[in-house]
Amino acid sequence: MKLLSLYLTLLLGSLVHAAPSESTSNIKESIIAPRGWVKRAPAPSDYAIELRIALPQPDFDELERHLYEISDPDHHRYGKYLTKEKIEEISSPSLASINAVRNWLVSHGYDEEYLSASSTKDGFRIRVPVSQAEEMLNTKYHIWEHTATGKTAVRTTAYSLPEELHVHVELVHPTIVFPGIRSMASSARLIPDIEVSTTNSSSSGGVDPVCNNEITIKCLQQIYKFVDYRPSADSGSRIGLTGYLEMFANEQDLQSFYADQRHDALNSSFALVSVNGGLNSQNLSEAGLEANLDVQFGLGLTFPLPGTFYSTAGRPPFKPDLLLPENTNEPYLDWLDFVLSHPNPPQVISTSYGEDEQTIPESYGRAVCKRFAQLGARGVSLFFSSGDSGVGDANPDPTTQMCKTNDGHNTTRFLPAFPASCPYVTTIGGTHHFPEVATSFSGGGFSDLFPRPSYQDDAVTEYLEKLPNGTYIGLFNKTGRAYPDLSAQSNNFAVFLGGVKRHVQGTSASAPTAAAIFALLNDARLRQGLPVLGFLNPLLYKIRNEHPDAFNDVTHGNNPGCGTQGFNATQGWDPVTGLGTPNFEKLKDIVLSMK
Structure with missing residues (x-):
């Protein structure tokens, strides 16, 4: 059975000084900022962000196989759902990924005493100031503003990791994920008040005609x-x-x-x-x-x-x-x-x-x-x-x-x-x-x-x-x-x-x-x-x-x-x-x- 991944919580100021390991750092991900977002200023160096470092699930194909078998009404396994523990076993990152990311974190000053098991067993979290995140990811964070809504976010458009770490990291967030224009916002919309009446309404099949109005x-x-x-x-x-x-x-x-x-x-x-x-x-x-x-x-x-x-x-x-009137980490x-x-x-x-x-x-x-x-x-x-x-x-x-x-x-x-x-x-x-x-x-x-x-x-x-x-x-x-x-x-x-x-109205209702x-x-x-x-x-x-x-x-x-x-x-x-x-x-x- 694979080792479960670990969860890292680091209180600011609790760093163990260690020199990062020498390694070539290459861009892991980059984007063009979504339309409407404008770079306003460098992010304050002491602004605290929580980085999520998600590790790959090497056996996702196996999970998908289980999913389709137990969801197929013609399969003999239909309805035989997996337990939380079985899902975690299948979805656990490899020991190689866990060790590679752990060693990288330790090289940046994160002592192992701060490592503990995560609830979902698939990565690490680390709460750091922007200055530390910039050093680790070889990037620069900025304050971005969406011109139409005034929404702000601290983001970058590219980040880097040591070359040998790329295969062991699925993503680092929040980095290049910008809040959408509808950032977790409803698609429901109020519509003008209506007068509910059956006049000029027709229906059929046992449905009250008023349902065409309300x-x-x-x-x-x-x-x-x-x-x-x-x-x-x-x-x-x-x-x-x-x-x-x-x-x-x-x-x-x-x-x-x-x-x-x-x-x-x-x-x-x-x-x-x-x-x-x-x-x-x-x-x-x-x-x-x-x-x-x-x-x-x-x-x-x-x-x-x-x-x-x-x-x-x-x-x-x-x-x-x-x-920074608001913090818009996507939840x-x-x-x-x-x-x-x-x-x-x-x-x-x-x-x-x-x-x-x-x-x-x-x-x-x-x-x-x-x-x-x-x-x-x-x-x-x-x-x-x-x-x-x-x-x-x-x-x-x-x-x-x-x-x-x-x-x-x-x-x-x-x-x-x-x-x-x-x-x-x-x-x-x-x-x-x-x-x-x-x-x-x-x-x-x-x-x-x-x-x-x-x-x-x-x-x-x-x-x-x-x-x-x-x-x-x-x-x-x-x-x-x-x-x-x-x-x-x-x-x-x-x-x-x-x-x-x-x-x-809206598919928020449907x-x-x-x-x-x-x-x-x-x-x-x-x-x-x-x-x-x-x-x-x-x-x-x-x-x-x-x-x-x-x-x-x-x-x-x-x-x-x-x-x-x-x-x-x-x-x-x-x-x-x-x-x-x-x-x-x-x-x-x-x-x-x-x-």
């Missing part, structure tokens, strides 16, 4: 056919919702929502889990739109299943400075570290945040995605919103999108989103009205970072064969991981925010909706003594082939951007609504028939 718990139960389903609080099925960067879920707003839409849930709540010192202020003026949306609909749809809200901080303490890896360190996380977790894929370094994207795979192998279904920019960049207004590559060539290109493009998560696009039509903002497309996984080969090939020759040639990667996988309602959601009923439906399917399976569904995508695409009526196929609408009409929703899978929206009744029959 989406409520009752509407979603009707549209996706689980009005009469009653989950059990004791089944063991649980749902988790994530919040980042002081996005708080308000208890008073939740009770107002229940009073309005789910009377039987009144006085129930969620378990709050703080990650990295995350808080959850209950000041109504600090209620978060995204957090309230996720918690109100995620819990409202699944009551009485237990729910967890993760509040992950991303602004660790730092020395105040006029040039994805912190949240993953935390969840992976726990033996029994919720089996369904929804996240409604994302970035343009091209704004993240390849090493960072792959590191995050591999850790999503670890959660999947433990039986966790991860849902992410597909984004609200159609085929374009982070700007939701398709008429002002840049849609240019950030590689120095400024090539016109559709811009996929991350983590939506990770093949180990289930990505959810957006619809509205009933019968359902794709929303124009529904994010979708093809990854430039991750190749297309085999589970979606048939569905995506079928779609591409229907595209006229030359359609958007050069604008997207036909062989990339395609998304979304599914979709759900994403417009006119009635939520309470700061004590007031408001209406929201992600917790889909997650809730699969938490209910887990409930149904657990009550029959069956394992939860885990990583869903191989199952979803097989169901599409064998039981296409389990999804409501969405064949109208498109997702414009980059000066184009984007892709069209069509019969079968498409890069606007995926396989369609879930039919709970049919899916329940299918998943209960699988042993």
Whole structure:
């Protein structure tokens, strides 16, 4: 069994003086600063940063093999998920990598007495002043500012390591990972107040006509056919919702929502889990739109299943400075570290945040995605919103999108989103009205970072064969991981925010909706003594082939951007609504028939 990696915590001032070893230092990673970021000044030498030194997982192919076998309903290992300990054993860095990085740290003055086991067993952390980080990484940190938002960050555009260390280090963070324009920010948007009326509204299939004007718990139960389903609080099925960067879920707003839409849930709540010192202020003026949306609909749809809200901080303490009004370390890896360190996380977790894929370094994207795979192998279904920019960049207004590559060539290109493009998560696009039509903002497309996984080969090939020759040639990667996988309602959601009923749109609404439906399917399976569904995508695409009526196929609408009409929703899978929206009744029959 491999040695587990180590975690290093070093208090400032506790250095052991030692001369760094003589070695040739070569650039490990470099980027062109993402568009909109401007270098303002050198970072203060005593500014404290926490460096994460992630080590490679040499047996990731083995982990991926396990993941696909236990996620394939036709495989004899289906549902036989791995334990936390087994995941750590498979994912542990090699002894050679551990020793190489340890020796390098010791050569820079870090005594071994400060080494201890990490929660995720995959690297080191070190809290140092900028001056020390610059010496170790042969780089210069600067204060960067995003001109459109005023956001600041301490970053560099290149760093170096001794040549012999390159194969032993996956990434050093934060170095070249810039906070995105939407840095862990919600894709949910308030929309003007609407007058809810059935006038001039029509619907069908047992769906109240008012659902064309306003989406409520009752509407979603009707549209996706689980009005009469009653989950059990004791089944063991649980749902988790994530919040980042002081996005708080308000208890008073939740009770107002229940009073309005789910009377039987009144006085129930969620378990709050703080990650990295995350808080959850209950000041109504600090209620978060995204957090309230996720918690109100995620819990409202699944009551009485237990729910967890993760509040992950991303602004660790730092020395105040006029040039540094905030610290914007991206907290994805912190949240993953935390969840992976726990033996029994919720089996369904929804996240409604994302970035343009091209704004993240390849090493960072792959590191995050591999850790999503670890959660999947433990039986966790991860849902992410597909984004609200159609085929374009982070700007939701398709008429002002840049849609240019950030590689120095400024090539016109559709811009996929991350983590939506990770093949180990289930990505959810957006619809509205009933019968359902794709929303124009529904994010979708093809990854430039991750190749297309085999589970979606048939569905995506079928779609591409229907595209006229030359359609958007050069604008997207036909062989990339395609998304979304599914979709759900994403417009006119009635939520309470700061004590007031408001209406929201965005795939931020569709992600917790889909997650809730699969938490209910887990409930149904657990009550029959069956394992939860885990990583869903191989199952979803097989169901599409064998039981296409389990999804409501969405064949109208498109997702414009980059000066184009984007892709069209069509019969079968498409890069606007995926396989369609879930039919709970049919899916329940299918998943209960699988042993």
